[in-house]
Amino acid sequence: MAVIHMRIDNxxxxxxxxxxxxxxxxxxxxxxxxxxxxxxxxxKMLLPQxxxxxxxxxxxxxxxxxYAASEQGQKERILVIAKxxxxxxxxxxxxxxxxxxxxxxxxxxxxxxxxxxxRSIAVTAEDAAIYRAIAGKGYPLTSKMMPGDRQxxxxxxxxxxxx
Amino acid sequence: MIVGPQExxxxxxxxxxxxxxxxxxxxxxxxxxxxxxxxxxxFVDLMGGSPANASSYLALSGTPVVCGCNLPMLLEVLxxxxxxxxAQQLAEQAIRSGRESILNLAQMLSGA
Numbered sequence: 001m002a003v004i005h006m007r008i009d010n011x012x013x014x015x016x017x018x019x020x021x022x023x024x025x026x027x028x029x030x031x032x033x034x035x036x037x038x039x040x041x042x043x044k045m046l047l048p049q050x051x052x053x054x055x056x057x058x059x060x061x062x063x064x065x066x067y068a069a070s071e072q073g074q075k076e077r078i079l080v081i082a083k084x085x086x087x088x089x090x091x092x093x094x095x096x097x098x099x100x101x102x103x104x105x106x107x108x109x110x111x112x113x114x115x116x117x118x119r120s121i122a123v124t125a126e127d128a129a130i131y132r133a134i135a136g137k138g139y140p141l142t143s144k145m146m147p148g149d150r151q152x153x154x155x156x157x158x159x160x161x162x163x
Numbered sequence: 164m165i166v167g168p169q170e171x172x173x174x175x176x177x178x179x180x181x182x183x184x185x186x187x188x189x190x191x192x193x194x195x196x197x198x199x200x201x202x203x204x205x206f207v208d209l210m211g212g213s214p215a216n217a218s219s220y221l222a223l224s225g226t227p228v229v230c231g232c233n234l235p236m237l238l239e240v241l242x243x244x245x246x247x248x249x250a251q252q253l254a255e256q257a258i259r260s261g262r263e264s265i266l267n268l269a270q271m272l273s274g275a
Contacts, residue, residue, distance in 0.1 A: 011183060015212040046219050050211035107182030120179040 002068050003096055006080040008088045009104030012037070013050040013081065017104070017145065022054050024147035027079040030056040033064040033091060034083035061087060065094045085130040092137050101134060103143040103154050117161040118143060128163035131155070166241045171197045177214060186217040194221060202250030204240065204257070206232035227254035229261075236261030 005025050009017075012032050022030070030051050037043045038060040048056040059067060064080065067073045080098060082088040088101065108114045108122035117123050121143060123131075131154060135141055141154035173193040177186060194203045203226050207214040210230040222228040227250055229236070239260040240253055247253045 011181065011213050012216075013211065014216065015209060018211075042220060042223060046216060050216060052211055105180060107178075107180050107185070109182075110185075116180065122180055 002074050002076070003078045003080050003098040005100050005102065006082060006088060006091070006096070006098035007102045007104050008082050008085055008106070010083050010107055011105045012043075012083060013047050013056070018050075018081075019052065020146055022051075022079060025077065025079060027054065027077045029073075029076040029078045030054050030081060031064050031067065031078055032056065032058045032081045032083070033061060034087050035060045037083060038063065061090045061094065064091060065096060068096055085127050085134070089130050089134050092134060092139060098139065101139045101141050103131070103141055104145065115161045115163070117157045117163075120145070121157075123158065123161060123163060125163065128158050131158060166238060169241060171199055172241075173197050175214070181213060183213060183217055186213060187220060190214070190217050191221060194226065201248045202226065204229070204250045204253050206237065206240075206257075208232060227251055229254055229257050231261065233261050233264065235264030 004027060005021070007021065011017075013030065018030070021027070032043075032047050037047075038058050044058045047058050057063075057067065068078060068080075080091065080096070082091060085103075085106070092098075103121060105120045106122050106127070108116070109124075112124050114122040114124045114127075131141060135155055142151055143154045143157060144151065173196060175186075175189050175193050190205070194205060197203060203221075205218050205221060205226060205228040207218055207228060207230050209215065215228065215230050218226075218228045236257045240257045243256055244253055247256070
């Protein structure tokens with residue numbers, strides 16, 4: 001089955017958001033993907049606990065790709081949480097085929113020229129290009145905080161934000 | 164409103180668009196600012212939430228971080244802290260009183 005959903009969220013695993021998605025999707029594995037986080041021993045210890053019982057791996061982009069393609073990975077229903085849009089694009093360019101791509105939280109980076117396209121998603125021109133590249137590879141983007149939220153097209157939100 | 168204005172007490176609110184590193188910074192700055200001689204005690208809403216994640220580096224260096232904060236717990240701590248000289252002990256009291264304060268009033272009143 002492999003990657004049933006990819007969420008782009010710089011808050012990684014947090015509170016009820018992750019739990020709700022895991023339940024709605026019937027996921028039995030979470031992979032948090034980001035090269036820096038994968039080398040942070042505190043995060044590697046903490047994130048699986050924050051996942052409250054769902055088997056969780058904290059991996060680099062390369063290791064995420066390897067796991068998803070592995071025999072074990074193929075048997076699981078995996079929720080991939082990519083920290084940054086660039087992580088998501090790298091995964092897709094590396095061959096990951098998520099069934100859905102959802103844009104969650106992105107905090108503004110101080111010093112950049114960003115715009116909040118939703119209450120919790122900051123976008124710069126560079127980010128917009130990355131999101132378009134993801135969509136261009138055949139992965140429509142939605143931005144639902146919770147599973148029950150209305151489906152939308154993230155590219156429309158980018159346009160409304162002037163990107 | 165209940166126990167009056169407090170000293171050596173800080174709150175850190177969180178934005179929906181919070182950045183974990185920034186939040187960690189804000190929490191650690193606040194913790195350093197309130198720190199007296201007997202240490203610091205941190206309360207967060209729930210384990211696994213961003214405030215808890217951001218407090219985890221403090222927790223690893225020995226600061227008690229109590230998750231699942233409720234109002235009775237907080238009141239107990241604010242009233243007891245002048246009588247306690249250990250943040251760790253205060254944390255244990257907080258957890259006890261937090262748990263003890265969860266009840267069903269209907270059952271309590273019916274003598275059940």
